[in-house]
Amino acid sequence: MNNKLSVTNLSVKYENYKNYILEDVNFDLAGNEVVSIIGESGCGKTTLAKAIAGLLPASAIKNGEILIDGTDVLSLKKSDLSKVRGKKIGLTFQDSFASLNPTLKIWSQMKYVLKEKYKQENYKFIYNKACSVLKLVGLIDCHRILQSYPAELSGGTNQKINFALSIIQEPDVLILDEPTSSLDILSQEEILKIIQYLCSYKKMTIIFITHNILLAARISDKIIIMRNGHNIESCSRNSFNTFDFKNEYAISLYNDALLHRNNNSKNTSPITKLIEFSNVSKTFSGKKVINNTSFAIARGESFGLIGRTGSGKSTICKLICGIYKADCGTIKIDNKTRIEMVFQNPNSSINPYRSIQDSLNENCIISKSKRYSESFLLEYIKSFGLPEDTLHKIPSQLSGGQKQKIAIIRALLNQPDIIIFDEPTSSLDVTSQKNILNIIKEIQTKYLLTYIFISHNPNVIEYMCDRHVVVGH
C-alpha cells in the first residue's frame, strides 16, 4: 500500500474498434515524484490519462485495475468518481481551446473552482486568489486576462489558464496531457519550474505526458515509454542523474531528439525582394500586436519568424495573405506572387467531411477550372510516402502527420512562390516532426520555393531557416 498510484494489467478498448488501445499496462508511482509518459501520437497516452481520471466513455471495455490510495478508479460509480476528481486527481487536457468554455469570461470559470476550494464568497478574496494563481503560472497581466473570453487570448495563454485551473484544487495526482505543446520555449521553462515547485512543496504526484523526451528527461524522476498501447520501458534516474534506456526504440527516440537539437544553421544573403515590410503596425482592441516591424524576404530563402506565444506571429502571416489590413506602414508584395499556407493544426486545416481528393481539388472548384486527374494526384501522394488509397479516405482516418502532408500537397498543387508554414510540426511527435521537416526541406530545392516559417521553437527555426527575426518585445 506504499504506492500512491498503481496500474495493473490495464487494457482498454473502445467500442467498434478491433484493436486494444492499451494492452497490459503496468506501473507504480511512489508518490511525490514527477513521472513522464512518452510515446508517438496515437500510442495511447491520452487514453491512459483518461483512464486514470475515470473519464473513459461508459461503452469502453476496460480490464485490470487502477488503484489510487487503495481505491480502484475503474470500479467506482459515477457519483463517487466526482468526489475523487479534482481533489485527488487533476487533469489538464491537450486541446486548451476545447477545454475552456468559449462563452464565459476567464474570471467566471475560475471563480467557480476557487469558491469550491476555499468555501468563500468574498469577492475580493476570490479575485486576489485568482490573480495569484495566474501569476504563479506566469500570466502577469492577470486583470486583463480575467476579463477576457478564451477566444481573445492566444493558444499558449489558454493552455496556461488550463494549467492554473487544474492546480487550484491541489490534487494528490496531477495529470498533464501535453501542457507545453503550444508554448514557446520561455513559457515552457516557466511551466517546468512550476511542476518542480508543485512536486517538492505541495507534495503532489505529477504525471507528465509529452512527446518531447528531452523535456521529460530534465524534470522527471521516472520515464515510462509507450508504444502501440504497451509500456515498453520504465526507467528511473540513475546515480549519474541521467537515464539508461535499455529498449532500442527508447534509445533511438532519445538520439533522434538530441540530433534534431544539434543541427546547425546556414547563411545566405537576400538577392531579389519578394516581400517587403516597412514600419508595419497593427492594433487589436487597443492592444498593439505588431509594433513598427520591418523586414524583407528574398526569393528562394527560408525566413523564420520566432517569438513567444501571443507575440503576433500569426498576425504577420495574415497581413501577408491580405486577410488583415495594416494600420500603418507599407507591405510590398507583387500581385502575381502566389501565396500558400500550411496551418498549425492539421485537424482544422482540412475539412473533416470531405474526402482527401475533394480537399485537394478545392482550388479547381473555386476557380471553376478542370479538376486534377486521379493519377496526377496519386503521383504526389506516392512521392510523399502516403498509402495509395489515401485519396478516398476522409481526414479522420489519417494520422496528424499524414494530414499535415496532405496540407503540404494541397499547397504545392497551386505552384506557389511562397509557402507560409504556421508551426507545421508543433502538434506532432518527434519522429513525424523530423519526417515532415525533411520533406519540407526537400521540396524547397525541388520546386524553388520561398518559405516563411513560423515557430516558437528555436531548434526548428535553426534547422529550417537561413535567417530569422524575433517578433514581439
Add this chain to the structure above:
Amino acid sequence: MKNKLPIILILIVIITLFIASFAIPFFFENNIYEQNAALKYAKPSELYILGNDYLGRDMFVRICYAIRNSFIIVICSIPISMLFGIIYGAYAGYSSVTVEKIMTSIMNIFESTPEFLLAILIMVVISGLDIKFFDGGIFGIIATVIILSWVKIARIIKNETKKIANNDYVLYSELKNARFGHIFIFHILPGIRRIAITTTAQKISSVIFLEAFLSYIGIGIQPPNPSLGIMIYEGAKYIRTYPHLLLFPAATLFIVILLFNILGELLKFENKIENL
C-alpha cells in the same frame, strides 16, 4: 450507424401511414362527406371499423383523410422553411459582425413573439386575403408554418456555421477568394447536414400539432374538410355519451406525433454518438 434498425422500423411505419392516408380516401371518396342519419353515433362495426360520427360519416376514412391533410401541410411547408432557415442561418453565421447582428435581431423578433398568438394573427390575415390554392384553409396553415418554423433551424444552423467558420479550412478557402456560395456548399453544408436532418424530423411533429391546434380553435382547416383538430373538438361534445368520437382522433394525433418525436430523438441520439 448504430441505431439503424429502430430508425428503419420507424420510417417503415411512417411511410405505411403516408401511403394509407392517401390511398384509403382515394378508394372511398364518397365516404368522406356522405352523411347517413341511420348510422349517427354508431359504434365500431365490421363495415365501419372506427364507427360513425354525429352526422353518420365514416370515422375511419375521415381520420385517414385528416392525416393526409396533415402530411400535405408538412410536405408543402417544411422543405421551404428549412431551406430558407438553413441558408439564412448559414449566411448570418458566416457574415461580418454587423450583418450578423441585424439578421439575429430579426430572428429575435420572431422568437420573442408567442408562437400560437402569431399563428392566429397570420391565419386571420391570410383568410382575409381569400386565396384558394387548396381547399378549406390548408394554404393558410402552410403559409403560417413557413413563416413560423424557419427561425428555430436558422438559429441552430447559425451557431453550427460559426463553429465551422472558425476552422482553418475555411480560412484557406478565403485565401483563395472563395465566395459564400462555395464555402456554403463545400464546407458548411456537409458540416450541418446531420443537425439539419435531426431538427427537421423534430419540427414535423410540432407542425402537425400546430395544424391540429389551429383547426381545434376554428381558424385552421374548415369543415366539412376533416382535420384531427376539428374531429377532436366535435368529439369532445359527446365525451360522456359516445366516447369513441373523441378517442379515435385523439389517439391518432398522439400516435402520429409520437412517431415523429421518436424519429427525431433517435436521429439526435445518433448524432451524439457520432460526435463522441
